Amino acid sequence: MADDPYNFLRPCNSNVIGFCNCPQPTPIWLGQEVAHNPVNCMICGMSVRPESVPVPKAIISPLAQWSRIYSALVELFSDPEEYHEWAASKLHDIHSGVNQDGLSLARTLSEIRICFFWYVRPEQWDVGSCPKCSGPTSPNEGGFCRMQICEPCGIVMADRSDSFADFMVNFSRMIEERSNDT
Numbered sequence: 001m002a003d004d005p006y007n008f009l010r011p012c013n014s015n016v017i018g019f020c021n022c023p024q025p026t027p028i029w030l031g032q033e034v035a036h037n038p039v040n041c042m043i044c045g046m047s048v049r050p051e052s053v054p055v056p057k058a059i060i061s062p063l064a065q066w067s068r069i070y071s072a073l074v075e076l077f078s079d080p081e082e083y084h085e086w087a088a089s090k091l092h093d094i095h096s097g098v099n100q101d102g103l104s105l106a107r108t109l110s111e112i113r114i115c116f117f118w119y120v121r122p123e124q125w126d127v128g129s130c131p132k133c134s135g136p137t138s139p140n141e142g143g144f145c146r147m148q149i150c151e152p153c154g155i156v157m158a159d160r161s162d163s164f165a166d167f168m169v170n171f172s173r174m175i176e177e178r179s180n181d182t
Contacts, residue, residue, distance in 0.1 A: 005057050020046040028053065029156050030063075030106050031118030032074050038067035039109075042116070042156070045144030053113050059105060066101045073098060077120065091120040094131040103132075106154045116149060116156035130155055 020026070020041035027042040037047045039055065055063060076087035090096045102117045109115035119131055130137055130150035137148040139159065146159035 005060060018046055020044055020048045024052055025113050027114035027116065028109065029116045029118050030067075030102055030109070032071055036064075036067070038063065038070065042114075042140065042143050053109065055109065056112070059108055062101075063105055066098070066105055070098050070102060074120065088122070092122045092125075094119065103154065110154060116154050119155050119157045121157045125157075127157060127159055131157075 020043075022041055022043045026044075026048075028048055029040050029042055030038050031040060032038070037050065039048045039050060039053060040046065041048050050060070073087045073090050076083035077091055078084075079087075090098055093099065099117070099119065106115045106117040121127065121131065125131065127148040128137055129135065130153050132153040132155060133150065135150060135152065137150045137155075137157075140147045140149045140156065147156050148159055149156045
């Protein structure tokens, strides 16, 4: 394990979560980490083994660092009290450091495999327009949930019918169910 370059993107216990078994290569998205890995399949929603992308060794450490920060903000955002507003201000601002870093990492991974950055949109956001370029988004059919994408910007977000809280509850439930199936 010491020689494993993807160690920072692996769970402590490999039996904790199942991995994507979709025919490769499927498009991927960066977002809330699933068992230490922020690289997820657009089709099934499960974690994608980093070596199957393959994640370039040069971005493993920056990706792991970004993942910890992004996931911590998502956890704080889920807190209905003290930290929600502060975390929301970071996650909803497309120009915040964490979002810019996520977009940059997704662009780097897109050189290898189609990759999107998961944008945590404000509840009132018109999902018909991209938060970065203001251009139109399009529905992504056939994925693990209803989502809108802006292909030129590499952004994906939950469809208007799903609040972020609903999305996270459903996503967590889906991951747990699929993990139990593997």
